[in-house]
Amino acid sequence: MLEGAQKVPSPKLDLFIRKRFLTPEECAEIVARIDAKRRPSEIADDLGYAAYRTSETCDLDGADPVVAALNERICAYMGIDPAFGEPIQGQRYAVGQEFKQHTDYFEPDGPDYARYCTVSGQRTWTAMIYLNDPAAGGATRFKVIDKIVQPETGKIVAWNNRRADGTPNPATLHAAMKVRSGVKYVITKWFRERPWG
Template sequence: MKRGMKQDVTRAREPGSEGVMREMDAAWQQWLTTNVGRGCTPESMVDAMVQAGFDKDAAREIVRRAASNTGAEAAVIETPPDEAGAYDYDACPVAAGNIVRAHDRDVAVRVRFERPQVIVFDDVLSRDECDELIERARHRLKRSTTVNPESGREDVIQLRTSEGFWFQRCEDAFIERLDRRISALMNWPLEHGEGLQILHYTKGGEYRPHFDYFPPSQSGSVLHTSRGGQRVATLIVYLSDVAGGGETVFPNAGLAVMARQGGAIYFRYLNGHRQLDPLTLHGGAPVTNGEKWIMTKWMRERPYV
């Protein structure tokens, strides 16, 4: 896989040793606190900050202080730097080949990556299906939340600047058709899927690097894994083209995927041994022009109720 991801991942002021600490705004402080609490490796956080323009040595010191201030230094700073090497990349559930039959539609594979397990698809949804999902959700959007690592509650935070809406799984004939298509594409049982989530980002909207899985070491994860177990894989479907920015970025893998209406990106982070892949740290780069609409499907280990 070719490395060298685009640099438009997150934004930061010009760093400068001690001055960096004074210039860390509230959004970056929240980002640090959240990712330290989630058990992210220091290397993943430092790399994300460097991609955003921070000096590497300054970023290391900021991460060290953030971990120390939250009482998580031993758990985070001493994580082995080659954590990704411990993950066993077993066979991906998605069917092999350039075309995958997904219930009622043939879906083209644009590219596959092995580490992390990422697949980019074309034409998962038609233009009309994308437009219908946007129109159904447009007037029902609410500010997006993220999981509090301690309590498991859904909190509104500055590192996620989008609006969203959830469809219930198979709530009508149209949504059922899409749920069945996505289940077949991901090759995972329909009843293991969460409902389809629609997200809308306007200019400047972003979602800074994070994991989709629930870190087992965090007390708040218990609340979520009690309903269907751990998340296994994600499918992000692009409901619109984006005039500028808005890429899905994997900062530790040197990978960025541009939004293309009807296309999608699949990534898997729980293998058959129940290991979690830290290379799936990912985010949504800031939208620099226009707007961005996506639909997300998360699959669980067991039936999601």
């Protein structure tokens, strides 16, 4: 699992980074798809704070051969059966856009927990890939371990949203920092405890 990745040295969470997981050409193909179908991003357990997440999102079409091949590759790399994966999502951040501190798991006592977790269970792993290098800003900050990951075309970042005992890990708290110049594109794939859908 996670061949060629560097594990971030922290006892608080399992976080892996690998450069050049995708080629610039592969990234460009996905960027074009995100641009074609992007919409304002949404948020689970909405706190009613409009500026909390200001990016745009695209639900990538799993029937698209390019997306299907990418999905297979991510699942193989993660060593997780594709049945446990959510569809791949693309995100676009323009200048000034961000996603403030959040975790990818659903809060067990949050208002949307039952809605999102009844069928497939909690999120387990997150795999995120940067599709380009914005001119400035756009890093991902893991506050609890004081780790900042800079965006770099083709770089994959993966982390386990759970502790060793299977409970949600608050040390995975992270933020997509504001893009200061240029545009940032990423894709995210989340995995669940039980088969998706």
